[in-house]
Amino acid sequence: MIHTVQIVPGDVQFEVTSGQTILSAVMSQNIAWPNRCRVGACGACLGKILQGDVSYDLEPVLSERERLEGWVFACLATPQSDIVLTLEG
Ligand code: FES
Secondary structure: OEEEEEEOOOOEEEEEEOOOOHHHHHHHOOOOOOOOOOOOOOOOOEEEEEEOOEEOOOOOOOOHHHHHHOEEEOOOOEEOOOEEEEOOO
């Protein structure tokens, strides 16, 4: 299944294939997104989901408050629906 990811502001859109992480899809399409370790350790890739759902093979360490606020690790998260995402906190 393919899901669409929209990054706001800027209205950048790209597709993520089943099982692909957000960061992997971003990088394959040469879209700038901060990252460093790519294994869920550094937090550089953190983004905030404004709409939609993601899942993880390996749950990252997020506080309940961060989870409720929508923070996601782009290097680990795979979309489970179309999503809207921002880098702005
Ligand atoms: S790139 Fe380091 S946590 Fe995602």
